[in-house]
Amino acid sequence: MADNIDRSGTPLVEMRDICVSFGGIHAVDHVSVDLYPGEVVGLLGHNGAGKSTLIKVLSGAYQADSGDIYVDGERATIANPRDARKYNIETIYQTLALADNLDASSNLFLGREITTPLGFVNDAAMEAETRKIMGRLNPNFRKFADPVSALSGGQRQSVAIARAVYFNARILIMDEPTAALGPQETKMVAELIQELRKDGIGIFLISHDIHDVMDLCDRVSVMKNGELVGTELVGDVTDDDILGMIILGKKPARAA
Amino acid sequence: MTDTSSSPSPSAGGTGSDARPGATPTKRGLFSQLELDARLLGMVGAFVLVCIAFNVVTGGQFLTPRNIFNLTIQTVSVAIMATGMVFVIVTRHIDLSVGSLLATCSAVMAMTQTLVTPEWLGLGLNHPLTAPITIVVGIAAGLLIGAFHGWLVGYLSIPAFIVTLGGLLVWRNVAWYLTNGQTIGPLDSTFLKLGGIGGTLGETWSWIVGIIAVLATLFALWQARRAKIAHDFPVKPVWAEVLMGVVFTGMILAFVAILNAYQVPSRRLERAFEAQGLTMPEGYTAGYGMPISVLVLIAVAVVMTLIARRTRLGRYIFATGGNPDAAELSGINTRLLTVKVFAIMGVLCALAGMVASARLSFHSNDIGTLDELRVIAAAVIGGTALSGGIGTIYGAILGALIMQSLQSGMAMVGVDAPLQNIVVGAVLVFAVLIDIIYRKRLGAK
Structure with missing residues (x-):
């Protein structure tokens, strides 16, 4: 995928040095990620790698123990889901969070x-x-x-x-949006993501599926055991590189 | 026998072999055209059946204006609380303390009107301000206690079962302390009008209220239809709307006519004339008409239905009951919501206490005993699901009416008191079983 995102300006959202722990377990350990307008950033990792926890800090469901969130370069206080909505951060939860x-x-x-x-x-x-x-x-x-x-x-x-x-979301968080869908509907979601990014919306896409991420994302951030392994441009890495990051926590070796 | 699930009516058989039943209905059933709720129809059917059965067994004694009048005023107190219990149960809580809370509110009101206003405030007995002050104080007490329960449940995360089980013991005996265990009476004369037979509107005003109710109902039907047309939504056929209007109008006016047909005994009328220094004209009669307590119930039902269906608060109550996590993630403050739900329950307990003590004409120590069970049973018979998220206000009132009909019908027939309770208990379990089977058939979870 051609990378034509302008990353010289201020990121739409930036999470700096976020830590979350549950009773002594570091679910998220000094993780920093950022997202630019019109960009899709994939968050990959095993179950329990901390990706959902990290993203719930942004959507207001959890509170970070330390670290800061910046929206448009300004420090944002997100204490609950209502605050997140005020910053036009919208979330599609894995459980969908619908009242049946x-x-x-x-x-x-x-x-x-x-x-x-x-x-x-x-x-x-x-x-x-x-x-x-x-x-x-x-x-x-x-x-x-x-x-x-x-x-x-x-x-x-x-x-x-x-x-x-x-x-009018500006920052969209999608937690496993295609996990429960058939091929037809998955395609629909993919098309929607392309449409939304054209409107300058930034999207965090959490997924298990490497192919999803390679097809839809501009950059990918990989987490393992609560730590960030690394963030790479999708165009610069292969499937195997990413698998190595997920499984071994190993950064891809760079030429030169 | 693989394709029988969709359409039970054999008359739809000849509509082309490829027509999928239900997709584009060529011939819909009468009830589906009226868009009536099958569960509501079932409850109304059960209620009508109970009434007719008792009427036959008692030789026409059950469906007399007198008995219908009494049945109505006996139901009011439990029905008022049952509307609040719907909200509590819908949010996946329970309130076991309503009977005791009713007693405390009743005790507060009894002491206010027999001690505080006549002696402390020096207003004397039967002052016109006594009843308003009493009611405000009583409702404030209910509101505070209810909100306190809600705070314990919502903010301190103590299960509602435990909080209100404690409340059941605490408030019953707070009422005892407030009155030193004595029966408090006589109550203020204005206050007594709220109880039932002591305060009715008379024939003319009952008709006026009935006609206002008819107009309001027709307006609501018309308004709903207009809103649907404005947004190009499908609407019922006109004949269905007209039929609904006619049925509702007929029911309201018949109810008023029955209450008006209950004649005030002539001895009582004579005394009323004598009290004003007049003699009663020959052949003078008067009907009781609509009891004020029933007006209170109607007002409560209308307000609670509006809250449930037309306000954000109601929407959040049902959303929280359906999926508490989703409600929280949607930015709903579910803790504060719990406080509000229990506060509403407290206010309704105070109103029910007002009606109950006014009907008895005194406050007694055992007022409202076991009401918590009647109220929960009324809500559950009325279709409120204990798993949360489902329930209606009219269902709970109908549930209260069914329970009271059973109880007083059996008393009229002369069924032994223990057997009465056995029957009511069995009916409760049976009603829930029917409800579960009905929901399974619908495929709902």
């Missing part, structure tokens, strides 16, 4: 409902907006009145994606 008993539009607008002048929730307006965005993301989506528990895996995924995209 509510319908698609209630989930899409959860925490950010459209209200009438009297302060009541405006279901009709929210459903109309949901129809609009789903028409773009997943034109086959029809089940607007059913609770999301009645939807298929792909349909649920598209609700979760719609929720992240609808509110």
Whole structure:
């Protein structure tokens, strides 16, 4: 993949020297990553390597023990998911984080409902907006009145994606977005990622799948045992290099 | 027999061999066109069945205006609390303390109107300000205690079962201390009007209230349809809307007519005329009409339904019940939400305590005993799922009505008291079993 991202300016988001520990275990150990506008950065690593924990610090689900987050070069305080949303950081969680008993539009607008002048929730307006965005993301989506528990895996995924995209995200975190999807739907997600990066959105993509990452990402950061092994341009490394980083924690040998 | 799951009606058989049933319905059932909830229909059906059965067994005694009036005012207290229990259970909590909390609120109100306002504030007995002050104090007590429970559950992470099990013992006996274990009465004359038979609207005002209710219902139906059309959503056929309107109108007006048909005994009317220095005209009659306590319940039901369906608070309550983690990740403050839910429950306990003590015309030590179980049973019979996320306000009220009908019907038939409780307990378990089977059939989890 041709690398045409301008990395001379200020990064969209920068996480510096982040540490998170749970009862003496260093889940994230002095990790720094950054992300530029229009860029897709893959986060790779085994289960328990700390990638989800690192990213949950950015989305406000966890608090870092030390380290700083900078958004547009300014120091950002993210104490909870509401703060993250204020910085236009949106997350698609691996579990999707949908309330199964509510319908698609209630989930899409959860925490950010459209209200009438009297302060009541405006279901009709929210459903109309949901129809609009789903028409773009997943034109086959029809089940607007059913609770999301009645939807298929792909349909649920598209609700979760719609929720992240609808509110003008600038920084998008995708935690295993294709893990539960079939080939058709995976392709849809890939196309969506290309579309979003054109709009200048920065994306963190967490994945197990090296091929996903090689196809979709500009750079890749590999973690092992809570530490950052390294960050490489995808164009500079081979699959084997990345496998070596994931399994052995070994940086690829450079020519010259 | 592989393709029978979708359409049970054999009449749809001739609509072309490739037509997939359910995809583009050519002939839908009556109920699906009306968009009625099958569970609601089931509950209404069960309620009607219970009423008819008791009416037959008692030889027409059960469905008299007098008994329907009594049934209504007996249900109010539990029904008010059951609407709050829906929120508590929907958020995956439980409140075992409502009966005791009712007693404490009732005790606070009893002491306010018999000691604080007449003596400490020097207002004397039956002052017009006594009832408003009493009610405000009672509701404040319920609100504070409920919010305290919510804080223990939400912020200190003590399970609601434990907090309210403790509350069950604590508040029952706080009520005891507040009143020194005595029965407190007589209560303020204005306050007593909130209890039921002592305070009714009379025939004219009952009709006015009934007509306002009809207009509000029709307006709500029209408004909902208009909002759907404005956004190009599919709407029901016009005849279905009209039929719904006619059914609701008929039910409301029939209810008012029945309450109005319950005649005030002529001796009582005579005394009322004598009290004003008049003599009663020959052949004068008057119906009781709508009890004020029922108005309170209707107001509670409307407000709680609005909260559940039309406010962010309601949306968050159901979202948290459906998936607490998702709610938290969506930026909902679930701890504060727990405080709010229990605070609402506390306020409703105070309102229920107001109605219950006014109906008895005194505060007694055992007021509201075992109400927690009736309230939970009403909510659960009304379709509230203990696993959280599912429940309706009207369901809980209907559940309370079904329970009360069973209880008072059996009392009329002369069933022994122990057997009454055995039946009610069995019905509770059976109702939940039916609900589980129904949900499995629907394929919902």
